[in-house]
Amino acid sequence: MEKIRVGIVNYRNTKPLIYGLEREPMKSKIDLVGAYPARLAQMLIDGQIDVGLIPVGAIPLLKEYYIVGNYCIGAEAEIASVCLFSEVPLDRIERVYLDYQSRSSVALLKWLMKESWGIHPEILEAEDESYRDKISGTTAGLVIGDRALEQRKVSTYIYDLGSEWKGITGLPFVFAAWVSTKPLDEKFIEEFDKANAMGLELIDEIVASNPYDFYDMKKYYTLHLSYELTDAKKKGMQRFLDAIITGGEGTIPSE
Numbered sequence: 001m002e003k004i005r006v007g008i009v010n011y012r013n014t015k016p017l018i019y020g021l022e023r024e025p026m027k028s029k030i031d032l033v034g035a036y037p038a039r040l041a042q043m044l045i046d047g048q049i050d051v052g053l054i055p056v057g058a059i060p061l062l063k064e065y066y067i068v069g070n071y072c073i074g075a076e077a078e079i080a081s082v083c084l085f086s087e088v089p090l091d092r093i094e095r096v097y098l099d100y101q102s103r104s105s106v107a108l109l110k111w112l113m114k115e116s117w118g119i120h121p122e123i124l125e126a127e128d129e130s131y132r133d134k135i136s137g138t139t140a141g142l143v144i145g146d147r148a149l150e151q152r153k154v155s156t157y158i159y160d161l162g163s164e165w166k167g168i169t170g171l172p173f174v175f176a177a178w179v180s181t182k183p184l185d186e187k188f189i190e191e192f193d194k195a196n197a198m199g200l201e202l203i204d205e206i207v208a209s210n211p212y213d214f215y216d217m218k219k220y221y222t223l224h225l226s227y228e229l230t231d232a233k234k235k236g237m238q239r240f241l242d243a244i245i246t247g248g249e250g251t252i253p254s255e
């Protein structure tokens, strides 16, 4: 049987979900491909993967899409790894770098600046990692993933996008979900879902085997990240999609 090509986010946030994908019975049925979120979205559009952890902010670009299974990269409130970093408070920010690796948080940040914070800094599209050195003075920057956990040690002001969303909408936020552009076999989805659940029961083991100096990973996996795609998360996801489709923040530049 042909293997299903599965695109996974290459950040630590994904480790609990892929624990079971890297083991049987899933292992021999799939090929795992790791990339940063914005790249994964492009890979799904280009047909290089069959299913992937796709940024919800990129969903408006898909002609047809299917949410696969019952797990996601989500947060009930504070996420810790998706933040606007700055050396000055919000009202003094003059320029904002957007993270080239993100699609959801870029759209969420634009929405927050316009609808909630009422600030209109100049928007700069980061093209590579060098933008992080430019987060200084009145130039702020959006950073996601492990790099954000590292940036927490550098920047003075940290605006957590998960907390901001929750504060305004009262809903959880889904950063990425398993998405395909064609329907997948139902039996496969069932097994895939079970494999996703496997690591969530083994957080202590995952934390112990992946030492990390920048953040308390037990706290990250259990307090910040929330992996079940609950009804509340689906509601949060729909609310976000409605906001970015009407606001135009869902459009992404070509790579």
Ligand SMILES: C=C(O[C@@H]1C=C(C(=O)O)C=C[C@H]1O)C(=O)O
Binding pocket: 009, 011, 013, 037, 038, 054, 055, 056, 057, 073, 079, 081, 082, 101, 102, 103, 104, 105, 106, 144, 145, 146, 148, 175, 176
């Ligand atoms: C929680 C996170 O969510 C990520 C943020 C994404 C985005 O902004 O497009 C996409 C996938 C997620 O891995 C994170 O990276 O820290």
